[in-house]
Amino acid sequence: MILTILSLSVLAGLFGLLLGYSSVRFRVEGDPLADKIDSLLPQTQCGQCGFPGCRPYAEALVTGEAEINLCVPGGEDTIAVLAETLGREVLPISDEHASHVPALAVIIEEYCIGCTKCIQACPVDAIVGAAKQMHTVIENECTGCELCVPPCPVDCIDMRPIKADTSTWAWPQPQLARGVRN
Amino acid sequence: MARPHTFPGGLKLEGHKDISTGQPILKAGIPERLFVPLNQHIGSPAECVVEKGEHVLKGQMIGSVTDYVAVPVHAPSSGTVIDIQKFPAAHASGLPNDVVIIEPDGKDEWRERKPLPDITELDPSELRNMIRCAGIVGLGGAAFPTFIKLNPVGHKISTLILNGAECEPYISCDDMLMRERPHEIIDGAKIMRHALNAGKVIIAIEENKPEAIDSLQALADDLDWLDIQSIPVIYPTGGEKQLVKVLTGKDVPSQGLPLDLDLVVNNVATAAAVHLALDHQQPLISRIITVTGSGVRSPRNIEALIGTPMSDLIDLAGGYTENADRLIMGGPMMGITLKTDATPVVKASNCLLVQTPADHITEATTRPCIRCGECVKVCPVKLLPQQLYWFSQSKNLEELQTHNLFDCIECGCCSVVCPSHIPLVQYFRYGKSEIWKKEQETIKSDRARERTEARIKRLERVKAEKKALHAARAKKTAAGNDRKKEIEAAVARAKAKKTEGTENLDT
Numbered sequence: 001m002i003l004t005i006l007s008l009s010v011l012a013g014l015f016g017l018l019l020g021y022s023s024v025r026f027r028v029e030g031d032p033l034a035d036k037i038d039s040l041l042p043q044t045q046c047g048q049c050g051f052p053g054c055r056p057y058a059e060a061l062v063t064g065e066a067e068i069n070l071c072v073p074g075g076e077d078t079i080a081v082l083a084e085t086l087g088r089e090v091l092p093i094s095d096e097h098a099s100h101v102p103a104l105a106v107i108i109e110e111y112c113i114g115c116t117k118c119i120q121a122c123p124v125d126a127i128v129g130a131a132k133q134m135h136t137v138i139e140n141e142c143t144g145c146e147l148c149v150p151p152c153p154v155d156c157i158d159m160r161p162i163k164a165d166t167s168t169w170a171w172p173q174p175q176l177a178r179g180v181r182n
Numbered sequence: 183m184a185r186p187h188t189f190p191g192g193l194k195l196e197g198h199k200d201i202s203t204g205q206p207i208l209k210a211g212i213p214e215r216l217f218v219p220l221n222q223h224i225g226s227p228a229e230c231v232v233e234k235g236e237h238v239l240k241g242q243m244i245g246s247v248t249d250y251v252a253v254p255v256h257a258p259s260s261g262t263v264i265d266i267q268k269f270p271a272a273h274a275s276g277l278p279n280d281v282v283i284i285e286p287d288g289k290d291e292w293r294e295r296k297p298l299p300d301i302t303e304l305d306p307s308e309l310r311n312m313i314r315c316a317g318i319v320g321l322g323g324a325a326f327p328t329f330i331k332l333n334p335v336g337h338k339i340s341t342l343i344l345n346g347a348e349c350e351p352y353i354s355c356d357d358m359l360m361r362e363r364p365h366e367i368i369d370g371a372k373i374m375r376h377a378l379n380a381g382k383v384i385i386a387i388e389e390n391k392p393e394a395i396d397s398l399q400a401l402a403d404d405l406d407w408l409d410i411q412s413i414p415v416i417y418p419t420g421g422e423k424q425l426v427k428v429l430t431g432k433d434v435p436s437q438g439l440p441l442d443l444d445l446v447v448n449n450v451a452t453a454a455a456v457h458l459a460l461d462h463q464q465p466l467i468s469r470i471i472t473v474t475g476s477g478v479r480s481p482r483n484i485e486a487l488i489g490t491p492m493s494d495l496i497d498l499a500g501g502y503t504e505n506a507d508r509l510i511m512g513g514p515m516m517g518i519t520l521k522t523d524a525t526p527v528v529k530a531s532n533c534l535l536v537q538t539p540a541d542h543i544t545e546a547t548t549r550p551c552i553r554c555g556e557c558v559k560v561c562p563v564k565l566l567p568q569q570l571y572w573f574s575q576s577k578n579l580e581e582l583q584t585h586n587l588f589d590c591i592e593c594g595c596c597s598v599v600c601p602s603h604i605p606l607v608q609y610f611r612y613g614k615s616e617i618w619k620k621e622q623e624t625i626k627s628d629r630a631r632e633r634t635e636a637r638i639k640r641l642e643r644v645k646a647e648k649k650a651l652h653a654a655r656a657k658k659t660a661a662g663n664d665r666k667k668e669i670e671a672a673v674a675r676a677k678a679k680k681t682e683g684t685e686n687l688d689t
Binding site for chain 1: 221227271273274275277278279574577605608609611612614615616618619623626627628629630631633634635636637
């Protein structure tokens with residue numbers, strides 16, 4: 001009897017030490033689920049979900065504060081992968097009027113007064129310029145979030161849809177003939 | 183000769199090749215305008231180096247490149263550059279591409295051409311560079327830069343295979359080239375063999391081209407390194423991996439290259455282009471194209487300058503028949519539909535097929551998949567087309583990749599045998615481009631994430647720096663205040679002393 005209690009207590013103590021040690025030794029920094037969710041979001045950083053960027057939205061999704069259907073640029077595809085990852089039901093997109101056409105911000109240079117307001121608004125630092133100098137957008141880095149448009153005091157920023165060319169063109173999904181169901 | 187090797191699947195198709203081989207290759211003249219696209223190869227497009235109004239000579243470089251997977255573009259004839267603009271491209275999308283429009287002066291005046299020293303004296307890397315500078319790409323239809331294929335990167339190449347199979351129906355440009363200009367192919371093979379340091383060269387030709395086999399065999403008899411092999415007529419035996427299987431019995435690994443088996447496969451027309459580029463200093467500015475199909479009156483092969491509008495070729499082939507209604511660049515199995523006959527000839531144009539309504543199945547006859555498995559039987563790369571079809575329909579990109587979608591060579595056998603007339607290849611092309619699109623998006627979003635994180639860090643740093651600065655300033659003002667007080671106190675003391683002094687004087 002005594003021997004059993006003793007051996008079990010010793011074992012429990014050993015396992016406790018082992019678990020305690022591993023939790024310190026193999027500690028994972030940050031929130032791995034939030035990281036995973038963040039990697040599924042399109043990273044436009046547009047804030048249309050109501051959160052100040054993709055990462056905060058990912059964190060809110062993990063804690064359950066936000067619905068999975070708020071990401072407009074991600075659209076249905078993102079809702080589907082979020083539903084799968086988080087084990088939630090697929091929902092229709094929250095803002096059904098919101099449509100996302102991939103676009104680039106273009107500064108109309110002759111109107112730019114060099115106020116730097118758009119530079120401060122850009123979430124990915126894709127606008128270069130200095131006070132009273134003309135600003136310009138780094139095309140390759142622009143996510144098309146439109147956050148630079150409202151702060152511009154002279155309305156000199158245009159959002160131009162990205163045109164498909166032969167290098168970016170993708171084959172369309174074949175349409176089934178009418179009346180055919182699979 | 184015993185031929186024990188075959189690849190799985192494949193189809194015996196009606197050739198329709200005789201209709202275009204009756205007449206010799208016709209040299210098309212210089213057209214009124216040349217429309218030379220800057221992007222005619224797989225890889226990054228060339229960058230235009232001429233200006234509007236500039237006079238260019240035949241063979242002068244008009245598009246230069248900096249990226250590795252790219253080759254330059256040359257002026258096909260002498261004349262004046264009248265514009266650089268967007269123009270319908272020979273591309274599946276039908277979207278416009280950057281095109282240099284040249285108005286030829288009719289003199290066909292060459293740029294300076296210096297004869298080369300003996301090719302065999304040159305270093306293989308020098309040879310590859312010359313082949314690149316001549317703008318040579320694979321002329322079988324894929325237009326992949328040839329100089330890359332001629333770089334064995336660590337492999338000891340046992341055999342260079344020259345592909346003269348030309349298995350797709352209707353196309354006969356390689357057949358005519360082999361019949362009429364076998365010496366060009368063999369001279370090109372010599373150069374390629376030297377560049378690769380390869381042991382043997384095999385020219386593989388389908389049995390249905392006896393004239394081509396005879397004309398090459400006549401020259402090959404004296405050469406111990408060259409072997410002409412006739413191979414059975416099964417579509418798609420002209421596919422690189424299928425050809426390797428037929429000739430050697432070996433399988434090229436999934437997503438691998440013939441290079442993994444120490445083999446290199448090039449088209450026979452590419453070999454001829456290499457010969458012209460090095461022995462005659464003539465960059466790739468023309469090619470042989472088969473103009474054929476039930477939609478033209480007099481089908482034949484034409485040697486045309488790159489940039490010649492397809493409509494000119496139609497005229498040379500006797501014009502359209504009354505019911506011609508569809509233009510295809512390439513063959514009926516793998517070709518792409520052209521929207522207009524103003525589209526220019528490019529390096530990849532091996533065939534211009536003009537069809538009539540009788541030639542194509544309309545999409546209205548598409549029926550649901552009945553899982554009969556016919557497509558599996560004919561697939562030359564042992565894929566499961568019916569499975570891939572479902573995954574493509576449901577956009578299940580992961581399953582598409584695990585079912586080896588990227589091994590699909592888009593030969594079209596599955597679409598042809600499908601009793602429900604499902605355009606299977608279209609589904610696979612769609613699946614492939616969706617996966618590529620996804621990859622590009624991931625690259626872009628990863629960059630955006632990095633930049634956002636960097637920005638947040640920067641803003642925090644700036645904030646912290648400002649805070650530190652404020653604190654330092656506050657301390658300084660506090661210190662300043664103390665000093666002020668000290669001075670004031672000193673002034674007060676001095677004043678007090680002074681008044682004391684005067685008081686003393688007064689007394």
